[in-house]
Amino acid sequence: MHRPDPRSSDFLEALSARSQDIFRRLVERYIETGEPVGSRALSKMLDMQLSPASVRNVMADLEELGLIAAPHTSAGRAPTQEGLRFFVDAMLEVGAVDETERENISRNIEGGARAGKIEDLLNEASVLLSGLSHGAGLVIAAKADMILKHIEFVRLDPERAMAILVGQDGQVENRIIALPPGLTPSALQQASNYLAHHVAGKTLKQAREAIDAQNEKQARELDEITGRLVDSGLASMIEAEAGPPTLIVRGRANLIDSTMASGDLARVRQLFDEIESKKGLIELLNDAEAAQGVRIFIGSENKLFSLSGSSVVLSPYKDATDKVVGVLGVIGPTRLNYARIVPVVDYTAHVVSRLIGRK
Incomplete structure (x- = not known):
């Protein structure tokens, strides 16, 4: 038997009103109890008068369509994944939150x-x-990209510094960055002051774009080693920010x-x-x-x-x-x-x- 796709628009129309009602009641009861539903219990829930034998016949058709199945330990039936998807897409009545x-x-x-x-x-x-x-x-x-209020560097050892980032919302983050060889304490302070001036009110990416846009001015303000720290430090901090x-x-x-x-x-x-x-x-x-x-x-x-x-x-x-x-x-x-x-x-x-x- 060719099994129609429950996701197709005409699948609901292919089911009789009786089949739709039985399937809906079965799914709603299963969602309520977590237990497979038998034909006798279903026949008692229906508005129409149907015997358990008639309900079993409809359930057999629904099973053939792949909408319900019998768990190993029960004589009742439960909706399959395809059946639940069909119910959610075609039959689910969602109310408003009171x-x-x-x-x-x-x-x-x-x-x-x-x-x-x-x-x-x-x-x-x-x-x-x-x-x-x-x-x-x-x-x-x-x-989220932090909007910065302040940034400063604190040297940890000759090769590393901690960048302390303070957000406008009060959030504080620390990032470890590598230092260029030969960087003096005064050059580290100069880099801190330079970045603090340029990052206020911006994300790290926006600060990088602003600094890149005025490379000539930056070259005049910073010596080569300090400029390398600004460039490499921003790059490593942006990379660290792009986390999961x-x-x-x-x-x-x-x-x-x-x-x-x-x-x-x-x-x-x-x-x-x-x-x-x-x-x-x-x-x-x-x-x-x-x-x-x-x-x-x-x-x-x-x-x-x-x-x-x-x-x-x-x-x-x-x-x-x-x-x-x-x-x-x-x-x-x-x-x-x-x-x-x-x-x-x-x-x-x-x-x-x-x-x-x-x-």
């Missing part, structure tokens, strides 16, 4: 924002999403069930290992930048989550210029309550974008 919950989300995240640092705001968002979903809250933030995204994961314990089989537990642990190694995070950020709104990955649809059999609901958040600067969402089992979690993730992303825009 006013009480909207206020709760805004209040909690704004509490994190009052601490002053964007990372505190993002951490609060991750904790909140974990609590609301009973899954793990995930935030991936693109490495910031990652915040809260609520990991929610994904580990005490009744889990050892194989399932190993897969969840592997998921956390892969997330911590930050493999695939850039791809998720790129996906978010290209997407309009919430994205849902089920099981193997995203390589980062494929081995654990998890689902993830993600939404991009933006800065004041409407540029995507990160992604936030929820990791959970494939039987996530998508109808509830999708609008919560979407609204949380809007709140985070608004607060980042203020900063």
